[in-house]
Amino acid sequence: MTPLPRHHSIFFLILRRMRAPLILLIVIMAISVLGLTLAPGVDADGNVQYLSFFHAFYFISYTATTIGFGEIPYAFSDQQRLWVTICIYLSVIGWAYTLGSVFSLLSDRNLQQAFAIQRFSGAVRRMREPFYLVCGYGETGRLVCDALDRMGHRAVVIELDESKVGEIELQGYAADVPAVDADARNPETLKFAGLTHPHCVGVIALTNDDASNLAIAIAARLLAPRLPVLCRAESQETAATMTAFGTRHVINPFQEFAEMLALALHTPAAWQLANWLTGLPGTTVERYRNPPRGHWILCGHGRFGQQMVSAMDAEQVPVTILDRDPPDDFDHRWVHGEGTSADALRQAGVLSATGIVAATRSDIDNLSIAVAARELNPSLFVILRQNQYANRALFEAYDADITVVPSEIIGHECLAILSTPLLVPFLTLLRRSNPAWCEGLYERMTARLGLAVPEVWSERINLASAPALYRRLMRGDTVTLGMLLRSPENRDEALECEVLYLERDTDDHRMGPGVDTALRAGDEILLAGRPGTRSSFALTIANEHTLNYVLTGTDLPGGWVWERMSGPRKSRPRPDLP
Numbered sequence: 001m002t003p004l005p006r007h008h009s010i011f012f013l014i015l016r017r018m019r020a021p022l023i024l025l026i027v028i029m030a031i032s033v034l035g036l037t038l039a040p041g042v043d044a045d046g047n048v049q050y051l052s053f054f055h056a057f058y059f060i061s062y063t064a065t066t067i068g069f070g071e072i073p074y075a076f077s078d079q080q081r082l083w084v085t086i087c088i089y090l091s092v093i094g095w096a097y098t099l100g101s102v103f104s105l106l107s108d109r110n111l112q113q114a115f116a117i118q119r120f121s122g123a124v125r126r127m128r129e130p131f132y133l134v135c136g137y138g139e140t141g142r143l144v145c146d147a148l149d150r151m152g153h154r155a156v157v158i159e160l161d162e163s164k165v166g167e168i169e170l171q172g173y174a175a176d177v178p179a180v181d182a183d184a185r186n187p188e189t190l191k192f193a194g195l196t197h198p199h200c201v202g203v204i205a206l207t208n209d210d211a212s213n214l215a216i217a218i219a220a221r222l223l224a225p226r227l228p229v230l231c232r233a234e235s236q237e238t239a240a241t242m243t244a245f246g247t248r249h250v251i252n253p254f255q256e257f258a259e260m261l262a263l264a265l266h267t268p269a270a271w272q273l274a275n276w277l278t279g280l281p282g283t284t285v286e287r288y289r290n291p292p293r294g295h296w297i298l299c300g301h302g303r304f305g306q307q308m309v310s311a312m313d314a315e316q317v318p319v320t321i322l323d324r325d326p327p328d329d330f331d332h333r334w335v336h337g338e339g340t341s342a343d344a345l346r347q348a349g350v351l352s353a354t355g356i357v358a359a360t361r362s363d364i365d366n367l368s369i370a371v372a373a374r375e376l377n378p379s380l381f382v383i384l385r386q387n388q389y390a391n392r393a394l395f396e397a398y399d400a401d402i403t404v405v406p407s408e409i410i411g412h413e414c415l416a417i418l419s420t421p422l423l424v425p426f427l428t429l430l431r432r433s434n435p436a437w438c439e440g441l442y443e444r445m446t447a448r449l450g451l452a453v454p455e456v457w458s459e460r461i462n463l464a465s466a467p468a469l470y471r472r473l474m475r476g477d478t479v480t481l482g483m484l485l486r487s488p489e490n491r492d493e494a495l496e497c498e499v500l501y502l503e504r505d506t507d508d509h510r511m512g513p514g515v516d517t518a519l520r521a522g523d524e525i526l527l528a529g530r531p532g533t534r535s536s537f538a539l540t541i542a543n544e545h546t547l548n549y550v551l552t553g554t555d556l557p558g559g560w561v562w563e564r565m566s567g568p569r570k571s572r573p574r575p576d577l578p
Contacts, residue, residue, distance in 0.1 A: 254304045
């Protein structure tokens with residue numbers, strides 16, 4: 001990959017490539033002018049005349065480009081015409097060589113890269129709104145950029161594959177996405193892409209190479225330590241190194257799913273709730289079939305398979321490993337063979353098994369394993385690993401119980417972290433919560449809001465985002481969640497949303513706080529509700545008139561004239577304004 005050039009290097013690159021053609025043109029011009037001044041001519045009276053350097057240069061200049069405007073200042077002699085003929089052919093050769101060099105230069109990959117980087121760096125420098133630096137525009141990067149665009153956030157992309165960079169212009173994003181095909185491991189590339197830009201608010205490393213993601217994390221930590229960094233890592237060693245270097249969010253798709261599987265085996269309601277809250281907005285999440293406890297079969301003992309085995313061991317679920325290569329340890333029953341073979345599946349105990357995990361690197365093999373296993377045991381719970389997002393139609397046609405798509409797992413995790421940071425600690429605590437409480441919360445919320453993916457957001461009670469509520473609390477007023485969660489159009493109706501989590505600076509964090517919970521200034525709350533409730537709630541906590549109506553039922557006048565016209569309100573006095 002061509003290194004990023006300095007701003008003035010394109011000019012010198014052009015001069016280096018055009019040096020020989022330009023020298024040849026200058027030499028041809030000089031010889032032509034000199035020869036034309038030495039060739040004798042005659043004037044109208046028959047006297048011998050010689051052209052001056054000015055007239056010779058003028059004639060050769062327009063002759064070299066147009067082949068003639070007439071002979072000046074007198075008709076040429078035979079000697080002058082012979083010399084002009086020679087000059088014409090010399091200039092044709094010179095211009096042909098020069099134009100060939102220009103076309104070759106314009107098609108040069110280095111110059112095109114230099115122009116592209118120059119345009120890219122200029123677009124980044126001109127950005128005046130917050131943006132995320134996304135490194136890698138594969139399946140995961142595309143999902144993250146789509147989500148950022150829907151959320152109204154800008155993005156800048158670095159991608160090594162030029163063809164993928166060209167796809168960005170075809171996506172139809174609401175805002176332009178500056179992109180460049182370059183190596184994100186190069187710190188200079190990251191700086192040109194806006195790593196040290198004052199409006200850069202985060203770095204997202206999503207390449208399919210752990211070493212590249214680690215290099216990006218280290219560069220971001222050293223060059224811009226204030227920025228949050230989200231990194232993809234598929235190996236435990238790389239994830240540990242990233243964490244040691246201060247990377248805030250390390251996302252391992254295999255580990256994330258393994259933890260979710262362990263949660264599904266331990267607390268199915270919590271698993272259902274997590275899937276419902278982290279689904280894509282605008283979709284409907286059906287109730288999944290809960291993974292059964294019993295004997296499981298794992299086909300493919302790679303990195304993903306090892307995570308699955310660890311999750312099942314944590315829940316004390318017996319598992320048989322079916323693979324061509326023996327595992328590092330023999331603590332589990334191991335069968336040598338291919339998962340696509342019916343004989344190997346029978347040997348692994350598929351007839352009495354409750355579930356199977358097809359975890360190989362090949363999508364075709366995984367589908368073949370699932371089909372062969374279901375033919376032998378139709379009641380099997382099937383977990384399929386989908387490696388390529390392009391094969392989505394095949395996996396949807398098979399209709400497995402769970403399809404593991406690493407790019408979607410990372411995309412959903414990034415979306416949760418970027419859009420609602422408070423959702424991450426809530427899900428962490430959810431995995432350790434009482435199963436009965438999780439089931440009650442899930443049943444209550446889905447009965448009230450339906451199975452459509454709710455809108456999940458967080459609000460901090462401070463002067464910036466909730467000025468009206470913050471002022472009331474600072475005056476000493478008591479406001480509970482039940483008092484606040486009312487419709488601003490009709491306070492007799494409750495908002496169709498619920499508070500999932502309350503975080504306080506005093507570490508007094510609460511899961512599912514009750515409606516009688518009194519709020520404090522500085523609290524941050526996580527809410528989930530139907531689309532549209534977020535704007536209603538934001539209006540309530542930000543507008544003094546709306547908040548007063550929701551809390552007391554009194555409509556405050558909007559100005560001095562309306563206050564005088566409305567007269568005194570003895571029954572429901574207006575609270576003092578700050």
